[in-house]
Amino acid sequence: MKSGRKVYMPRKCEICGKMFVPPSPGSKFCSRECRAENERRRSRRKYAESHLTAEEKETKKRVKEDAKRREAADKRLTIKAGSDPREYARKQTADTIEKFARIELPRTEDEEEKHMEKFNPAEIIKASKERAPEVLPVPAEVETITRLERENADLRHFNDELTAQLAQYERRSAALDDVVAILKAALRIMEA
DSSP: OBTTBOOOOOEEOTTTOOEEOOSSTTOOOSSHHHHHHHHHHHHHHHHHHHSOOHHHHHHHHHHHHHHHHHHHHHHHHHHHHSSOHHHHHHHHHHHHHHHHHHSOOOOSHHHHHHHHHHTOHHHHHHHHHHHOSSOOOOHHHHHHHHHHHHHHHHHHHHHHHHHHHHHHHHHHHHHHHHHHHHHHHHHHHHHO
């Protein structure tokens, strides 16, 4: 203690890095300027977090939608199963196994031929073409196609940005070449 005040261990300022003796145990900054700088940095960080790029917004939105979808699926499973989604999954698996167990397999060659006639791939394909000339993609394919289209659009946008930057650098290069030529001419004049 020094004249009635407690002296704390020297500490390093979090902003400028100088060593200082803090007036209180919670002091982190050596001066008002450092405290103000910390506030400025914090407000800029907060601003940057609230103003995301379009890609970051899209990613954040996709993550939220996926979480909502998973939550809704869990809720449906919980409602169907009572309380535990795993219990519902086990019940579904048992039901599926039971269904397959009930399917009668052909015992003789004649029965096998009849059975195979029902599931002749050529006839199934022919019938499906007659019913639906255009095959609709499954949801997983739609999702993959959508994702690839999105990535393709992002790559096109990135390519456009790179092309614009290249044009800008070429203009700067041409301007610098002009400046170099002028400086060389001025140097020759000064030497003469």
